[in-house]
Amino acid sequence: MTGMDAIHQILNGGLQGYLVVALLLFFLGLATVLLRRTLLLQFMGVELMLNAANVVLLAFARFRGGDAQAMVFYLFIIAVAACEAAIGLALIIGLYRHRDTTDSDRAASLKQ
Amino acid sequence: MFITFALITLLGALGMLLQKNVVVAGLCMVAAFFGVAGLFVLLANPVAAALQIIVYTGAIMVLVLFVIMMLSSHQEEEAAVSHPVQRWLSVALLAVLAFGAVNLVLASPGVKALAVKGAEMPQAMTLQTVGTNLFADHLLGFEVAGLVLLAAMIGAVALTKRNL
Numbered sequence: 001m002t003g004m005d006a007i008h009q010i011l012n013g014g015l016q017g018y019l020v021v022a023l024l025l026f027f028l029g030l031a032t033v034l035l036r037r038t039l040l041l042q043f044m045g046v047e048l049m050l051n052a053a054n055v056v057l058l059a060f061a062r063f064r065g066g067d068a069q070a071m072v073f074y075l076f077i078i079a080v081a082a083c084e085a086a087i088g089l090a091l092i093i094g095l096y097r098h099r100d101t102t103d104s105d106r107a108a109s110l111k112q
Numbered sequence: 113m114f115i116t117f118a119l120i121t122l123l124g125a126l127g128m129l130l131q132k133n134v135v136v137a138g139l140c141m142v143a144a145f146f147g148v149a150g151l152f153v154l155l156a157n158p159v160a161a162a163l164q165i166i167v168y169t170g171a172i173m174v175l176v177l178f179v180i181m182m183l184s185s186h187q188e189e190e191a192a193v194s195h196p197v198q199r200w201l202s203v204a205l206l207a208v209l210a211f212g213a214v215n216l217v218l219a220s221p222g223v224k225a226l227a228v229k230g231a232e233m234p235q236a237m238t239l240q241t242v243g244t245n246l247f248a249d250h251l252l253g254f255e256v257a258g259l260v261l262l263a264a265m266i267g268a269v270a271l272t273k274r275n276l
Binding site for chain 1: 114118121122125126128129134137138141144145148151152155156157159160163164167168171172175176179180182183185188189191192193199202203206209210213214217218223224226227229230231234235236237241242244245246249250253257260261263264265267268269271272274
């Protein structure tokens with residue numbers, strides 16, 4: 001595939017376009033987790049990565065002729081993401097109670 | 113249409129990465145989730161788009177914004193120790209990984225074949241199809257997901273309650 005052809009595919013929303021958007025979304029989420037220190041922002045980065053996985057899943061499902069199995073897995077991923085949100089935020093609140101901070105660098109040791 | 117929603121998604125995510133104020137970063141995240149919902153509509157999947165808006169922007173982000181405001185941690189705290197080398201290394205590594213992965217996707221013959229084969233639009237996903245599939249073939253998984261949600265709920269209450 002030549003370069004112009006690839007760009008055309010991406011801009012018109014072919015399968016490659018969705019995959020590239022999902023990849024960039026994943027790497028932006030990963031960058032948020034690595035570069036920001038606030039636990040709440042890192043948590044949002046994890047959510048972003050989960051969303052990128054969902055985009056890839058549903059993009060492949062659509063290009064395989066509307067596979068309904070993907071929707072089932074999408075539902076399970078959403079359920080796990082919701083659990084992760086509840087537990088993660090509870091842990092952040094617990095950390096804030098003990099250390100008075102939401103900065104992950106300041107929570108580097110297990111001992112108080 | 114595709115490029116509009118893709119731009120909303122990516123700019124929202126970029127805004128979240130760069131924004132200093134945590135609340136504004138959360139709102140950028142909401143924009144990114146709406147963009148993803150738009151992408152799901154373009155993928156002939158209105159059910160997933162509705163779920164995306166209800167669960168992510170409606171439930172998860174509201175929960176996160178509540179916690180941000182409850183802890184009043186609107187600004188990022190000053191760094192205790194700065195790690196400039198590690199930060200630049202991670203940026204460089206991410207850039208290399210992203211470039212490699214995008215190249216891999218664009219060069220893959222399998223992806224290209226699938227894109228050509230599935231080019232015509234399939235029937236839009238209906239709630240009925242999803243429900244039939246979920247309850248006919250994945251009933252056990254559905255029950256387990258319910259159990260996991262219950263466990264998470266109890267765990268969250270146990271973790272946040274001061275004296276149980």
